[in-house]
Structure formats: structure tokens, C-alpha cells
Amino acid sequence: xxxxxxxxxxxxxxxxxxxxxxxxxxxxxxxxxxxxxxxxxxxxxxxxxxxxxxxxxxxxxxxxxxxxxxxxxxxxxxxxxxxxxxxxxxxxxxxxxxxxxxxxxxxxxxxxxxxxxxxxxxxxxxxxxxxxxxxxxxxxxxxxxxxxxxxxxxxxxxxxxxxxxxxxxxxxxxxxxxxxxxxxxxxxxxxxxxxxxxxxxxxxxxxxxxxxxxxxxxxxxxxxxxxxxxxxxxxxxxxxxxxxxxx
Numbered sequence: 001x002x003x004x005x006x007x008x009x010x011x012x013x014x015x016x017x018x019x020x021x022x023x024x025x026x027x028x029x030x031x032x033x034x035x036x037x038x039x040x041x042x043x044x045x046x047x048x049x050x051x052x053x054x055x056x057x058x059x060x061x062x063x064x065x066x067x068x069x070x071x072x073x074x075x076x077x078x079x080x081x082x083x084x085x086x087x088x089x090x091x092x093x094x095x096x097x098x099x100x101x102x103x104x105x106x107x108x109x110x111x112x113x114x115x116x117x118x119x120x121x122x123x124x125x126x127x128x129x130x131x132x133x134x135x136x137x138x139x140x141x142x143x144x145x146x147x148x149x150x151x152x153x154x155x156x157x158x159x160x161x162x163x164x165x166x167x168x169x170x171x172x173x174x175x176x177x178x179x180x181x182x183x184x185x186x187x188x189x190x191x192x193x194x195x196x197x198x199x200x201x202x203x204x205x206x207x208x209x210x211x212x213x214x215x216x217x218x219x220x221x222x223x224x225x226x227x228x229x230x231x232x233x234x235x236x237x238x239x240x241x242x243x244x245x246x247x
Contacts, residue, residue, distance in 0.1 A: 091104050142163055157178050183219075193210055
């Protein structure tokens with residue numbers, strides 16, 4: 001993210017335009033899809049392998065009730081670690097995929113200890129870091145983050161940078177390097193952008209650049225949330241043309 005992409009005045013006008021335009025439309029609101037009602041008869045497959053596939057699908061949808069029911073039939077399944085992971089994971093995220101602050105931390109800790117050194121433990125740690133970051137539980141986050149081997153989650157990286165920034169470190173350069181693809185921002189990266197803007201580690205032009213990236217990829221809600229992190233921006237422009245490249 002090049003610093004100072006736009007002149008200060010243009011950046012503020014761009015941010016005001018984007019915030020006003022998106023606030024005026026319903027799409028700006030954070031819409032969380034409602035869980036879809038399931039068919040009344042969703043039987044658990046009798047074949048263990050089919051049941052495992054059904055468990056994985058239910059976990060993907062963060063369906064707590066169904067994962068509990070299916071996992072109870074797989075107590076002797078050969079890859080018990082994955083059965084347990086798919087049972088716990090839906091308790092950590094809501095139906096729209098957002099981290100839950102009431103996630104079962106004790107179950108997660110026990111899982112990480114039980115399967116220490118295995119790939120599935122690192123995937124669980126990845127999920128838990130998203131929960132810890134959302135909860136602002138920096139003590140546990142900072143203890144777990146160095147053990148996260150994959151380091152393949154942009155949102156986790158944003159929380160790690162936010163933790164450092166809250167301790168007084170200047171992380172602007174690292175943030176610019178990390179914030180390259182809005183598809184993977186989630187809540188953590190928006191929070192990071194907001195804090196860095198408020199603490200003056202980045203400029204309004206940086207925020208405008210991030211909003212522009214999101215808009216160019218058609219992430220309109222995300223663009224609005226990013227623009228809203230700089231509420232002091234003022235401008236009288238009534239178009240988004242200053243932050244969106246012509247197509």
C-alpha cells in the first residue's frame with residue numbers, strides 16, 4: 001500500500017464520498033445471513049464414512065446441533081481428531097462465519113494439548129486465534145500466535161499487528177505489506193485499519209486506498225466499513241470516481 005497515494009484533501013473527500021454513498025444504501029449495513037431451516041428428516045447416514053462427510057459439511061455451515069448429533073455416532077472413527085475438530089469448530093463461529101466470543105476455550109485448550117504437533121491442532125489454533133483477536137484477549141493471543149505454524153491467515157496476521165500496535169509499536173509498514181487482498185480481511189483487518197487510522201500510524205490516503213481496493217473487487221459492504229474507520233474525514237464530493245478506477 002503506497003503511502004500518500006492521494007493528496008490529503010482528495011483522500012478525505014474520497015472517504016467522505018464513499019461513506020455517504022454507502023450509508024445511503026442498505027448494502028452498507030452488515031447483513032448476516034439467517035441460518036436456513038433444515039429439512040425435517042435429515043437422517044444421519046448409517047455408513048461411518050458417509051456420516052463423516054455429513055459431519056464435515058455440517059461443520060462447514062457451523063451447525064452446532066447437527067455436528068453434535070453426528071459426532072456422537074462416530075466415537076470409534078479412525079481419525080478421531082478430525083471428528084472432534086468438526087464438533088468443536090461450529091461452537092467458535094456463527095452461521096455467517098464470524099468468530100463467537102463465547103467459544104469453548106477450555107475445549108480448545110484440551111484439543112491443542114491432545115493433538116500437539118499435528119496439523120489439525122494448527123488448524124484449530126488458527127480458528128482460536130480469530131476468536132481471541134475478536135475478544136481482545138491479547139494475553140492468550142500473544143501466547144498462541146508464535147505457535148501458529150501455517151501463518152496463512154490474513155485476518156490472524158491483522159490481529160497480530162493490532163496487538164503490537166496496541167503495545168505502542170509502529171506497524172504501519174507491516175500493515176501495508178499485509179493488506180493486499182480484501183477477500184481475506186474479515187473483521188480483524190478492518191479493526192487494524194481503524195486503529196492505525198485513529199492512532200495516526202497511517203494516513204487518510206491509506207484508508208482510501210484500502211476502500212478503493214475493496215470496491216474494485218465489488219466488496220461494497222467491506223469498503224463502507226473501511227471508510228467508516230476515518231469518521232473525521234470531510235469532503236463535498238458526491239461521486240466515488242475519485243477512489244474507483246474507471247472500468
